[in-house]
Amino acid sequence: MDAVLKKDRLDELITKLGYEVIAPVRKGTTVSFETVSKASDIAWDYANSVVPPKKIFFPQTEELFAFDGKTIAERTPETIKRMVLGIRPCDARSFAILDPLFTKDFKDPYYIRRRENTVLVGLACAIPGRNCFCTSLGAGPFDTTGLDLLLVDMGDRFLVRSVTEKGKTLLTENEELFEEATDEAGTADEIRERAESAIKRTVDVSGLPEKLKTLFDHPVWEDMAQTCLGCYNCTYLCPTCHCFDIQDEVRGRKGRRIRVWDSCSNPEYTLHGSGYNPRPGRKNRMRNRILHKYQYYPDNFGVIACVGCGRCASNCPVGLSIVEELSTLGGI
Amino acid sequence: MENPYVPNMATIIGLKEEVKGERAIKTFRVRFNDAELADSFDYIPGQCGMVTLLGKGECFFAISCSPTKKGYLEFSIMRLGKVTRALHELEVDETVGVRGPYGNGFPVDEWKGKNILCIGGGIGQAPLRSLIQYVMDNRKDYGKLDVIYGARSTADLCFMGELEEMEKRDDVDVHLSIDNEEEGWTRFVGFVPTNLTRIAPSPENTIAITCGPPIMIKFVIQALEKLGFTPDQIFTTLEMRMKCGIGKCGRCNIGNVYVCKDGPVFSWDVLKDVKGEM
């Protein structure tokens, strides 16, 4: 179902529907997802945020519970209704990839509750970023995986495309905000085609998970990791990286147990109490990062843990590019 | 929704010092404060629990007693890092947290009717102790039981009292060893794999389970294969640094296998083909 939302009605969408609205906001030279109170706070012309919106469901620091002496005080479940407005299709897709991890076997209540209470309103990409390669992973600038609604920017209005029941309900329950679509769909198709052809980076990932199974002992990892600095940019800024550390933080009797993003690039990540480290070098750690995304995750959850957003390449201090690495591996 | 990150509080009801020194080992017997949970908590030998000391953190340990022992759990813990050091400071009646059981455990039902051969080294005996107790408590379900166990010195041998008791029984064969000669030691002197080769148990209808330092495991498996054991007759239980224990936090993977969730028990048949750092 398509509808149209005039941009001058955005403020109503943000304030009248009872959601906490989280949207891309420009701060200095970078864009990040923040709570907004009006449409003019939102940066609609961004390519992508530096820190991905995974932080909304999986914050960098999260209190698991508090304690006082020997008594645990569990957190009351968050019930706040949220709308993520203007999220890019690739980032929304990352949630579809992460969902099985957080919901299979042991359910992660923190992630699940936020996810359930949030409606994702995406923003189709008209001008992809320089390192985007989403089309190589079966997605694209107009991909709707993970989204409830997709917006297409048309100047003074958005074409609103409903994807899920949740999205449809939002449209029908607030029909006074929306108008019927006329010839917008045709224009949207043109924008999509232009956007897709603007993506210059491609890599063939068909058969890659299987191929990687034969490459564990290959010397290529040594070469690849040679100039890696071992910082956590590529993992912290990845929308599908989900590793975390758990720590207790105390002051006197009171304290809290937190979980906080961790990175497989961190030597301490696998360091045993005995001092033994199964992944002692950058080579081991880089191999684990790449294999986790393109071999282990597909093995365990049936999907490559990469959305092609290009953040790892854009933010690597020494210019390492995942597209190039995958091409190298695929070409062996 | 149940919260898998929140531990259940338990009280230490017994403490036994197994090994003294820098890397001391203590066995903690704990009982859940919730009486209903204490009686209903069930697990499989080889499964693990996440033991919490609020304010210090959590560590993943094999449950070292058998589920046939009701009403309590035991963990045999070596003093190594921040959490284990703090745990070693605790005394009886103090509180810890426990969540679990985690991991797959030994397939004890599938092993019914088979001979069981346990090969342990150092603190690696902890999960094997659970299995040994289980087999002893269900003695008629299993064939011959052999326990091969060694440590660097007599001072490093865990569960010595129990093992000496077992030596007196005729339904289990215990083969102890230490690495170097010591006065008064009349049993075998040498490494565990050497002791295994010397004893040369028959692979016939037998399952061999080994746990200990990685280097020992490696040579034990080589020795077992020489004795004619096939990979599907060999099992090991592994350890990795862990945080969540439930397969989410990432770090304990060997290839695509997560030790906390898919392990810690692996048959050599599976493990030999897994590509990953151990």
Added chain:
Amino acid sequence: MAEDDFEPKIVAFLCNWCSYAGADLTGTSRIQYPPSVRVVRVMCSGRINPLLVLHALQQGADGVLISGCHPGDCHYIQGNYFARRRMNLITRLLEYVGIDSGRVQMSWVSASEGPKFADVIKKVTEDVRKLGPNEQFVREV
């Protein structure tokens, strides 16, 4: 909080040989000084890692005082000279970032300077009282 109601918490790192002995003398001489100070005795002012100063502020101390032997009098010959360089730099860093100037102070107090120790504590306490409670980068938990 009104200035008068606010009783600042000052962490004072005192070297064992001079300033701590000086503080002792203040007490035995029955010289009054504000009860705001929490003393941490260290062997030498040169032992004080500047991170300890930051740590104290982060843990909620309203002020930090580092006190050692006068130059030339260090029990370990030169420890206080190293301390002087470090504390100079760390206070400048704090000031530059906008942490209230005056929260971190340094003094030389010898074993015989009981009255001076009382004066130093009075001054630090009054300076910090004027600044009010430290709220700038205090820990959440």
Added chain:
Amino acid sequence: MDEEKMRDTVRDLLSTGKVASVIGYEKGELGQGARPCIITSPDDADRLILTPMCKHNLTVYLTLEPPTDPEKKKVALIVKGCDARALIQVLQERGVERDDLVILGVPCTGMIEPDKLYQEVIEDDILEISEDGDTFIIKTRDGEQTLKKEDVLFDECLTCTYPTPLMADVMLGEPVEPRGGEASDPTEGMSAEERWAFWSDKFSKCIRCFACRQACPLCFCEVCAGDSLKPNWVKRSVNLSENTMWHFIRAFHHAGRCAECGACERACPVGIPLMTLNKRMAREAEDIFGYSSGTDPEAKPLLGSFKTDDEEDFIQ
């Protein structure tokens, strides 16, 4: 910048076995960008480039994961003026042995900040970048564009005091005169309250990815105070308090050590002006103690030395 002489030297060093590897630059994946690369074969010398896009400080690779194999210890590396300061500092602190190094010095007229360049020219259109005095000539698919250097160079480069390496075995080019001038500080003229507002805003953005630390040649502590759990200076929580602590530790630990190369700031994904802090501490070290880091390999470390008449106005 003498690219050909560099390649010849590298080829010679590798083919005669004087070094086991060379740390240099190669063309990046797209456009005209450069990135670090480590080569071991003389045949790869032609891969190496030397352009105004070679922004990285390669000295970092000497301390990142030092080779354990003694056969591989002998290394040649390319250093610009600022990189050489970092190298001198590393040598001063005994991070590496001078005898294991062959230093290829590059007198440097400044490095291009890609973000500034790409505001003027579309990255993929660039075919070649050449220098002409105070300008860069950018050859593109559509023709040629002349850009003023001051518009596209990194801020650090505009006020560089040591453009010519103070230490080198082979110098690849003629010495370059410093541009002079003072770096501007965005907090200039602010009150203490305003400065805290400025910095707390910056620190609160930090995600503690430690890219600043990893990119810095002088961050080679075995256990970083930012990681240590015992003592636990910085808790793992990412919030203003812990981030501030981390940035204080970082800034303080670089006082009198920082080579002012700007690698940390370039590595920061969220745009924290780390060089502003570093430069401030460097100026303090100069003003109070007359100490300039990375200029003398025999000098004693700033905080490992003292003068009996050091300033003490701040002490009661």
